[in-house]
Amino acid sequence: MQIGLIGAGNMASALARGIGEPALVADVDAVRAEALAGELGGEAVGSNAELAERSDVVVLCHKPKQLAEVAEQVAGRAKAVVSILAATDTASLEAAYPAVPVYRFIPNIPAEVRQGVLCYVPGRLAQDGPEDEILELFGRAGAIIPLASEPLIEPAMALMSCGPAFMALVAESFAEAGAAHGLAPDEALRMTVETMAGTAAYLREHEYDTAAVKVRVATPGGTTERGLITLEQQGLRDVCRSAVDAVVEATR
Structure with missing residues (x-):
């Protein structure tokens, strides 16, 4: 499964190291994208659109306020979308990526050493996409804990993210x-x-x-x-x- 990371900040880097797969990486900071891609044995790409076309799953690691902008660039190209964005619920993700399976994770920094905690909320179409493969892949970074309802993200973050x-x-x-x-x-x-x-x-x-x-x-x-x-x-x-x-x- 080819992963494409949009964003190469601290949390994206920690998660990618924990997953341990070569990844395509796009970031507004080309030097940062090159560095992470090189570390992972992957490739930095020049645009979010190209990344989406070449990826089996697009992982959103950009700033939450960029959701609409990135979705417009990726529109019609993403096959499945994973989000680690804070303060961005599955309804917002599904509105930005209609008819695409969406998976929301909140990981923490120990994911980098495969000792993380990843809270998980699936979107409505999750079972129509590669959910099992995504859970196996992200499970390499730590313990995946499905949440009974999305509003529990906030108290969960207080425990595992902070x-x-x-x-x-x-x-x-x-x-x-x-x-x-x-x-x-x-x-x-x-x-x-x-x-x-x-x-x-x-x-x-x-x-x-x-x-x-x-x-x-x-x-x-x-x-x-x-x-x-x-x-x-x-x-x-x-x-x-x-x-x-x-x-x-x-x-x-």
């Missing part, structure tokens, strides 16, 4: 706390990040049972329990809720 930055802040905070007690800053950060990665892997193997992990690690009356109580008393849950609320409110 989440890497939130997790990075948590890692910094714990590493700084460890360094304050004498650990070398780089050692403290490595310990924290590897512990986060290991905990994520453990949770996957144990059906995402966070409560069971706490019970297993925290001996009653022990040091871990004392730390957990402190986190609860200091309002960790409320802080996390406020961060998610702030993101959701900003996107609506």
